[in-house]
Amino acid sequence: MNHAGTDGSLATVRASRAILLAALVVAACARSSGGSVVPSADGLGLHAPSRVTTGRGHTLAGKFQHVVVIVEENRTVDNMFNGFPGADTVRTGDRDGKTVRLIPVPLQPGFMGLDHSHKGFVADYDDGKMDGFDHAFSSPSEGTAYAYVRPSNVATYWTYAKRFTLADEVFQAEMAPSLPAHLALVAAQDGHPFAIAGNGNGNGNGPPGCFGTLVVLYVDLLTPFPGTESKGPGCIDVPSVFDLLDARGIRWRYYAPDYGIGQHLWSAPDYIRHIALGPDHANLISPETQVLSDIKNHALPPVSYVVPQMCTSDHPYLSTVDPLGGPLWVAEIANAIGTSAYWRSTLILVTWDDWGGWYDHVVPSIMNADQLGFRTPMLVISAYPAKPGVPDHTARNQASIITAIESIFGLGSLGQLDAQTDDLSADFDFSAPVRYGSPLPAATPPPKEICNVLG
Numbered sequence: 001m002n003h004a005g006t007d008g009s010l011a012t013v014r015a016s017r018a019i020l021l022a023a024l025v026v027a028a029c030a031r032s033s034g035g036s037v038v039p040s041a042d043g044l045g046l047h048a049p050s051r052v053t054t055g056r057g058h059t060l061a062g063k064f065q066h067v068v069v070i071v072e073e074n075r076t077v078d079n080m081f082n083g084f085p086g087a088d089t090v091r092t093g094d095r096d097g098k099t100v101r102l103i104p105v106p107l108q109p110g111f112m113g114l115d116h117s118h119k120g121f122v123a124d125y126d127d128g129k130m131d132g133f134d135h136a137f138s139s140p141s142e143g144t145a146y147a148y149v150r151p152s153n154v155a156t157y158w159t160y161a162k163r164f165t166l167a168d169e170v171f172q173a174e175m176a177p178s179l180p181a182h183l184a185l186v187a188a189q190d191g192h193p194f195a196i197a198g199n200g201n202g203n204g205n206g207p208p209g210c211f212g213t214l215v216v217l218y219v220d221l222l223t224p225f226p227g228t229e230s231k232g233p234g235c236i237d238v239p240s241v242f243d244l245l246d247a248r249g250i251r252w253r254y255y256a257p258d259y260g261i262g263q264h265l266w267s268a269p270d271y272i273r274h275i276a277l278g279p280d281h282a283n284l285i286s287p288e289t290q291v292l293s294d295i296k297n298h299a300l301p302p303v304s305y306v307v308p309q310m311c312t313s314d315h316p317y318l319s320t321v322d323p324l325g326g327p328l329w330v331a332e333i334a335n336a337i338g339t340s341a342y343w344r345s346t347l348i349l350v351t352w353d354d355w356g357g358w359y360d361h362v363v364p365s366i367m368n369a370d371q372l373g374f375r376t377p378m379l380v381i382s383a384y385p386a387k388p389g390v391p392d393h394t395a396r397n398q399a400s401i402i403t404a405i406e407s408i409f410g411l412g413s414l415g416q417l418d419a420q421t422d423d424l425s426a427d428f429d430f431s432a433p434v435r436y437g438s439p440l441p442a443a444t445p446p447p448k449e450i451c452n453v454l455g
Helices: 010-029 118-128 151-163 178-187 241-247 261-265 279-283 290-296 325-338 400-409
Strands: 066-072 092-095 098-101 103-105 147-149 165-167 194-196 215-220 228-233 252-255 303-306 346-352 378-381
Touching: 066 178, 066 325, 066 400, 147 151, 151 165, 151 325, 151 378, 178 194, 178 241, 178 261, 178 400, 241 252, 241 279, 241 400, 252 279, 252 290, 290 303, 290 325, 325 346, 346 400
Parallel strands: 066 303, 066 346, 103 147, 252 303
Antiparallel strands: 092 098, 165 378, 194 215, 215 228, 346 378
């Protein structure tokens, strides 16, 4: 195992996790009880009151003028940053009670068979034994979740982790695949008391979310882990960080592809009724490459989310496109900001939406039937890294992205998972700004007709 860096021993990491666990247990016990087994309109949050609270201390208030959240797909810390100096990663794992070595693979390993459904999480987790990650395979020859990406394939991400900060103890907000993961990244939840726990049908075969007839899997948060499952419409109505921004008159944009899988499963606002069917839908900008023009034309809004096309997502798939499309796309955005007047005023956060079925050795804290999930990496890129190249082992959940936005712009809190994590403030030292450094190899996505083809 690679232990912590200069100030982060393994004992510190474990203590941090214990603090997070205690906080989550308290929060879980505070939840109300009752509700139906089958999602109803009220259960889906269609008429639920906003849970906006006064929030936590605004330790980052006014420190940045822009936040850009870049969302990639389907990776764990052990998979993407295995062996990074100081990071908490391992090269062996438990498979059905036996120790196996993690194998090095390309960023695009040539198979897509990793189960990362809600039931897949339950199998991977296996009551805390963390030994079921290959439950979808009968033999390793078919593929294996016990693998890590060769560092040479993700040199771009490693360079950012060396120049700035890798947060390696960020737990996915929920135990589910892309759709609920993307919802949680903007709402700090994916429904209550029924949480969306699956992508459902209609992937690319009709209008998304609140515009179509998508049926998705739900899990009842008021039933014990792993929860009672049911099905309902792929459209909920929950408060989001965008509502908090609207209340303060702060501009935001959500840059998403206009074709294919990204638009259907990775465009979270299309699944939140009042955004999808209201005036805020004008803030969904397609194609996602418009973010580059907005940077160039000095039109970047204070808050931006950028989701990828398939070939730039890091999602494992059979591709005839550049197998390093994800790192090249992330670098294209970061280079544009880092070499512009935006650099000193902008916080770039790169996250991966869910674990994608890949092995990770750190046992997550089970809060309820949907929260929390396995670790996903986060890169914290700005002109003010507190300890460049030293991984941050603070135990937190993915909603820390929302908490940081709330803190920077003085928004209050949604009162969900954002109220149960920090605002990333420990990752900054505003006394000594640094340069972005030399631009990294970069590329924009190819035409959508090519980029979204899976084989």
